[in-house]
Amino acid sequence: MSSLEHRLATSVLVVGTGGSGLRAAIEIAEARVAVIAVATRTSGDVRTVMTSGCPTGEPSLWPEDTSEQHAVGTLRKGYLPADPRTAQIVARCAAQADRQGCGGTARRRFDDYRYRRTAFADERTGLEVLRALRERAEQLAVPVLPNLYVTRLLVDDGAVFGAYGFDLVDGSRYVVHADSVILATGGHTRIWRRTSSRRGENTGDAFRLAVEAGARLRDPELVQFHPFGLIRPENAAGTLVSEATGGAGGVLLNNLGERFMTRYDPARMELCGPDRIALASYTEIKEGRGTRAGGVWLDLSHLPPETLLTRLPQVHQTLLNLQTLDITRDPIEVTPTAQYSLGGVWVRPEDHSTDVDGLFVTGEAASGLHGANRLQESPLIETLVYGRIAGRAAAEYSARLTSRHRSPAAVRAAEADVNRLGAADGDQNARTLQRSVRHLMTERAGVARDEAGLAAGLAELDTIEARMAYVGVHVDIGGFQDLAYAFDLRSAVLAARATLLCALERRETRGCHNRSDHPDVDPDLHVNLVWSPATGVRREPVPPIPAHIAALMHGVPADAQSLE
Known part of the structure; x- marks a missing residue:
């Protein structure tokens, strides 16, 4: 093991440089508070690229579409265990988050069956948001430490004071002292065999770091499985095929050639929610009607090629690259894959603070918004809203501190842990x-x-x-x-x-x-x-739903259908 040790100090440390981590770092830098962001990947490698759209929260297209209606949709889609306060905050702040990264005039319906409130940039929405966030972070000269693996948060008497880690390339150690820490390293979907997460992300590290520091987890059993994950090649297993394939007219077939969704949701077929489709596919596979590799077929070949090339160019190109498969002629073998951690670290709705003083958690690592299911567009807007809120709260927490407690014993324990495991x-x-x-x-x-x-x-x-x-x-x-x-x-x-x-x-x-x-x-x-x-x-x-929100929930279906 390398004996070199780097010691750094900052007001706020952000662990994770995906969309939520970048948004938090931007907020801190704009407040002229010292910030350092750390990433286990190189600075050019990004996440949050699979997202299809971002709700704007702007009611201008439909006067009756208000932030309260957005909150209603979130709570009903989540089957009610979501925190109503969190749903309200996200809905209310959606328009402001839109100005930060989800701009655009093209709108679509996603999970909300009534309104086209979702701004999108074809299949590139997540990439466009990340591009805007990266550009702003670069303008603000936010320092980013790449290839740094955080092994432990440093805690003294119930308060965080930084983090310990090592460089993935040369093994040198890092002690980063900070008044507050924001965890933004994702959820735990990588602990399933097939997942849309890439290698090295969503490993549950945010859960472990937070719990070992003294925080708690909320609803970790609530995990969304996407029905359209690729089976091959092995190094890309779990890669998502866009749900837009259903809207474009794709059909699901078992190994008998049956369009099996007629058995599970004959009214909506492939346009029903992803949780229903995932369970239907899982049932077909378990009952012996799946493919030899353990999947089902997603068939688009009956559609005009020009339709597919116009509406699903990224899907077409991805399958060509990964499998040399032409979706205009051949079906895609897909299987349910772990996509999103709906539960996560327990946080307060107002600022995503935790049981540990000075520790904040945001993005997929946190819990509260989604309940037992989610609006498909919610994670991206949550990323922007709570990235901003947590960043501001962490900066304000740092400014309020009158003394900084740093335990040498905690640093030595973190060092000993790495030494022991490294040997x-x-x-x-x-x-x-x-x-x-x-x-x-x-x-x-x-x-x-x-x-x-x-x-x-x-x-x-x-x-x-x-x-x-x-x-x-x-x-x-x-x-x-x-x-x-x-x-x-x-x-x-x-x-x-x-x-x-x-x-x-x-x-x-x-x-x-x-x-x-x-x-x-x-x-x-x-x-x-x-x-x-x-x-x-x-x-x-679960906190009670405010009366004015509860009054709007009458007659709204619990499982809003996805329609284009």
Whole structure:
């Protein structure tokens, strides 16, 4: 291990440079407060590229479409465990977030069946937002440290004072002292075998870092599975095929050539919500009507080629690049894939602060907005709204501090942890154990779950955790990625345990959470399930919906359909 140690200091440290992390860093820099952002990837590598649209929150096209209507759609789509205060804040701030990165006049309907409130830039909306955020961050000269893997948040007497980590290339250590820290490193969808997340992201590291610092998780069992994930090639498994394929006229077929959605939602077919389609595909596969590789067929070949090339150019090009497959002639083999962590770290709705003083969490790592399902456009607007709010709150927290407590013992403990794991020479391979976690989560806590499977998953996880004590780490000329895998494994096991335990406790079917042994909604489980290692799973009441919002919810369907 490298003996070189870098010591840095700043007012606010942002861990993560996706859309939410960049938005937070921009807010802090614009307030003329010192900020450093750290990323495990190079500065040119970005995330948040799959998003299809961004709700503007502007009612100008339909006078009756208000921020209250937007909040209603969010709460009903989420089957009600979402925090109403969070939904209101996001809806109210949508127009301001639009001016920061979602501009444009083209509008479409997405999940809200009444209004075309979603601004979009064809299939490039996420990329366009990130481009605008990166440009603004560069204008403000926000310092970004690439290839820095954060292993632990530094905490003293219940307050965060920075983070510890190592460089993935040369192994040098970093101690970054900060008055406040914002976690923006994503959710935990990488702990499933097929996921839309790329390698090295959404590993559950935000969950582990927050929990080890003293924070709690809320509703980690609520995970959205996208029905259209690619099966091959292996290095791109889980890559999403846009839901716009359904709007364009794509149909789903099983291995018998049947358009199977006639059995599950004959009125809306492939235009129903992704959770319904994912469960239908999962059922077809489990009952033996899937493809040999464990998928179903998404067929667009009956549509005019000019339609596909005009409406789905990115889908067409992606399949050509990855599989040399022409969607104008051949069907696409797809399967449900973990797409989005609806739960996450417990945060307060007003500023996304946590149980740990000075620690804020934003983006997919946080919880509160989505409940048991989400409007498809909500994550991007949440990224912009709460990136701004958390950035401002972290900057204000830093300004209010009259003294800075920094514990040398906490730094030494973080250093010792990296030293110990870096020198581990056991016979267990971290990546092999990660694959074991992904396998058990897919089999035991995938699209559909039951009591026996979840209990078996916990037993299997105990075995994996016992094997972790004998992991070996091998640093080579290629860098320190193997050490990162070992920490990723820790994150995966913690996130998996929280997910399994909460899924076991939620004995009902609600939104994306399907319990085959409890197929109905249980009114007594209109709660948030909050977990920490110290307390286990606890039920927490969902705050009441304000009367003026509740009055608007009458007659709004719980599962709004997606229409173009």
